[in-house]
Amino acid sequence: MYLITGGAGFIGSCLAQEIQDRGLDDYVLVDWIEETTKWQNVQTLSPWAIVSPPQIMDFLEHDGEKIKGIFHLGAISATTETDGDLIYETNVILTRVLMEWAAEREVPFIYASSAATYGGGENGFEDREDLEYLQKLLPLNAYGWSKNLFDINLQQMKARGMTLPPQVAGLKFFNVYGPREGHKGGQSSVPFHIFNQVKATGGAKLFKSHHPDYKDGGQLRDFVYVKDCVDVMLWLLENPSVSGLFNVGTGTARTFKDLAKATFAALEKPEKIEYIPTPEQIREKYQYYTCANMEKLRQAGYDKPFTSLEKGIQDYVQSYLAQGRFLKLEN
Numbered sequence: 001m002y003l004i005t006g007g008a009g010f011i012g013s014c015l016a017q018e019i020q021d022r023g024l025d026d027y028v029l030v031d032w033i034e035e036t037t038k039w040q041n042v043q044t045l046s047p048w049a050i051v052s053p054p055q056i057m058d059f060l061e062h063d064g065e066k067i068k069g070i071f072h073l074g075a076i077s078a079t080t081e082t083d084g085d086l087i088y089e090t091n092v093i094l095t096r097v098l099m100e101w102a103a104e105r106e107v108p109f110i111y112a113s114s115a116a117t118y119g120g121g122e123n124g125f126e127d128r129e130d131l132e133y134l135q136k137l138l139p140l141n142a143y144g145w146s147k148n149l150f151d152i153n154l155q156q157m158k159a160r161g162m163t164l165p166p167q168v169a170g171l172k173f174f175n176v177y178g179p180r181e182g183h184k185g186g187q188s189s190v191p192f193h194i195f196n197q198v199k200a201t202g203g204a205k206l207f208k209s210h211h212p213d214y215k216d217g218g219q220l221r222d223f224v225y226v227k228d229c230v231d232v233m234l235w236l237l238e239n240p241s242v243s244g245l246f247n248v249g250t251g252t253a254r255t256f257k258d259l260a261k262a263t264f265a266a267l268e269k270p271e272k273i274e275y276i277p278t279p280e281q282i283r284e285k286y287q288y289y290t291c292a293n294m295e296k297l298r299q300a301g302y303d304k305p306f307t308s309l310e311k312g313i314q315d316y317v318q319s320y321l322a323q324g325r326f327l328k329l330e331n
Helices: 010-022 053-066 084-105 142-159 182-187 190-201 226-238 256-267 295-299 309-321
Strands: 002-005 027-030 049-051 069-072 109-112 168-173 175-177 204-207 223-225 244-248 273-276
Touching: 002 010, 002 053, 010 027, 010 226, 027 053, 049 053, 053 084, 069 084, 084 109, 084 142, 109 226, 142 168, 168 226, 175 190, 175 226, 175 309, 190 204, 190 256, 190 309, 204 256, 223 226, 223 309, 226 244, 244 295, 256 309
Parallel strands: 002 027, 002 069, 027 049, 069 109, 109 168, 168 244, 175 223, 204 273
Antiparallel strands: none
8 A cells, every 4th residue: 555645636646546547556645635626636536545634643653554655745835835834844844754654664755856946947957966966956935945955854864874765766846737736726837827828818828038048938947747757656666776866857948938839739729929027026036947857867767758748738738628627647
């Protein structure tokens, strides 16, 4: 049985669905369902149990012997959250507690780090694990800070010879998009928002560039389809000897204009793009370029190709959004 925190969320529910569809084992979801559409994310799932986050340690105390692996994807992930104490308690302390539990029980521990740890990219996008590099990173928000702090804590534990789980893999997810993200509202991916703009108005709105090196709509991101993220996590499960900190992107940076064009093409609608000023409250910290260096994961043995932006958007739009579906993953 696997424990999936954040299991009713975007990536977590997609992972649970694939574990179920492959018949790998039973699983337990740890999450809040709340008064959101997250219940729809679990509508096609058959978890052994759904545990609220405050009850996680009680569950592990009574049923922990059933757990043979932890996917820790739960976190306060809103980049707009400003309660630093809450973020630290949730994203750092709880992660350490769960990892220490996994170490005592000798079960794999796969957790979500984030590309937000790289900040503005001044120090590159290298999934290095040395403390000197990690301590140079300057995240642009408290969420990224908390993720980088746990990555640092993990390396400090290693340096001190502390007991760790037999497999510890941290995944720096880049700009993930795909089905089951509708509950995130304003924190949903840009593809999700562009689709809804096009359906409602026939056009898409993108931020203007306020940087001399980039044209309007020319800001670059590494957009990665959620199905690829799930494949990476399950590959790690199949390869328990692989541990480390890994980027999860495509290794290719694409523009927001490319993204909008792919959405129009998937909907078979004419392109109509309007450029609006980037809000002043985020303008100074706005990232103009992110791109995952995927060499480390490739060297570890992961050889499956990543979905191109055009194919990913086509599948997401035509198979899910345009059909009013965002539930079961279908290949």
